[in-house]
Amino acid sequence: MDLKELKSGLENAHSHEQRVEEIAQFFGSYNLVFGHGTDSAGGEAYWLVRHLQRWNVRDWTSPPTHDHIGEILEIAHLRVTERRPLAYLLGKTWFAGLEFNIDRRALIPRSPMAEIIERGFAPWISVGKGDRVLDIGTGSGCLAVSVAHYCPGVLVEATDVSPDALELAAENVKKHGLEGHISLIQSDLFDAVCEKYDVIISNPPYVPRARLASLPAEYTKEPAVALDGGSSGLNIVNRILRNADGFLRSGGLLFMEIGEIAQAFSRAYPKLPLTWLEFERGGEGVFMLTREELTGYFKG
Incomplete structure (x- = not known):
């Protein structure tokens, strides 16, 4: 099927x-790869149409006019010729039921951790007014904003090494009116962090460097710094693990997504008492550790 x-x-x-x-x-009709907010051609097509309708129910139920046909054709053409993810073409994406601005300054949100954030981290921990959450490698700010939205009164700090990503995160913090609840910090992991937290969350880079060149074209449009996990995929993960307990309060929890390297991670840390999380909406590769488990393993 062609554009005509x-x-x-x-x-x-x-x-x-x-x-x-x-x-x-x-x-x-094209060899597209999905996974940046949808998992199918139909999902992307629906998202494109509804986005142009601004998600208006009346527009969806009314008979179609020729409005938006030109925009659809332009976006569809770019999607198949340049293999840019639809989220980048629209400049918008959704995470945990919230809309975010998105562009090539940051990874497109897709973490299954949305589910645990929507539940306020229940049943693992109860966080409320005055509690602190740290998001390491915030990118677009989607995790930090979602925490502040679903856990009212919680103080959120979010770090990223990229000033460009932090600019985008600031846009999303402002978009959701959460300027007084989220602090953005330029930091290489914990370097500029000085508080202790009840929860630390992170979706760090974990793709083994040798695999980057073989990723589908859509993934090469994302910032490499947000994907590159070093030779084993564990470089950043290791640094977070070995330092997290020093930034957690007693009883505090670390939640980290490591996706496809979960098996390699388990082989590297066979005696680490991991709790692997399960998700109703799909997704895997997210584990939880307590401060005490981290301290006992690395410093016991």
């Missing part, structure tokens, strides 16, 4: 559902 056929299909569609089907068929 897509244009004809969009013009002749009698419903927005049919338009979504046409776009999905177009995307499916």
